[in-house]
């Protein structure tokens with residue numbers, strides 16, 4: 458029997474628990490959103506994240522900036538927010554226009570307010586297994602999903618398809634830590650990997666973070682594998698548009714022991730972890 462890991466439900470429980478903790482506070486955690494340009498997907502993501510703030514009682518401020526804003530104007534705004542005591546987290550929605558350096562932007566955010574977990578200091582802390590930074594939200598959300606489903610990764614072989622800085626790479630670094638429930642054996646595969654199928658078929662846990670709709674088929678899986686689908690791909694068929702994952706759910710689902718759906722799997726957890734990181738940042742400033 459295949460079990461569905463219900464990210465929507467788990468994320469909703471995390472949000473409720475956060476809400477009750479935040480209600481008891483005299484001042485509130487604050488999260489600033491910076492969004493440049495008119496990309497509809499980016500606007501939709503920020504809207505969902507703002508909704509999460511509203512539901513949990515996190516104060517949020519949004520800065521919608523023109524596509525032609527200069528890099529310096531953006532960096533100045535980040536510096537201002539770095540100093541703002543009401544703001545504990547700063548999120549600059551990616552992707553950025555080509556004339557703005559993503560590296561400069563990430564490195565300008567104070568690492569203590571980098572609730573996305575992209576700053577090199579936080580990436581380094583995640584790699585070292587240190588808990589006093591911010592884990593990047595998507596890999597962190599995947600860890601929490603596996604924990605909620607009571608899946609102990611000790612000794613399991615996890616194969617991650619994709620090596621991006623925001624998903625694949627940090628996820629592997631987190632799963633390999635010498636800590637209870639982790640201790641996984643990790644293999645990364647990517648577009649240059651030879652015989653991708655062979656590697657995937659050896660996975661106890663297969664994570665798909667590729668960005669290609671329905672890339673993972675039954676032929677990739679060992680029977681009973683646990684499948685985590687990170688993909689968010691918009692596809693249009695018969696004039697209807699919908700979101701699908703990197704895994705062909707219908708093809709694979711009766712072959713796995715556990716699987717995350719898309720939508721309703723990793724996506725809601727990413728937002729829940731952003732809210733948790735903001736709360737954590739608030740607590741760290743109060744210390």
Ligand code: NAP
Pocket residue numbers: 595618619620621622623624625646647648649653666667668669687688689690703723724725727
């Ligand atoms: P990305 O930066 O584009 O990285 C994609 C990775 O997939 C790269 O490492 C690439 O290999 C690899 N890849 C591409 N084609 C491949 C192929 N044919 N065979 C093997 N590997 C291949 O993407 P990302 O930011 O990690 O995102 C991945 C997916 O997750 C996207 O659908 C994105 O929308 C989604 N996502 C979801 C969430 C969420 O909250 N659920 C959050 C972030 C991202 P190379 O390195 O060799 O190019």
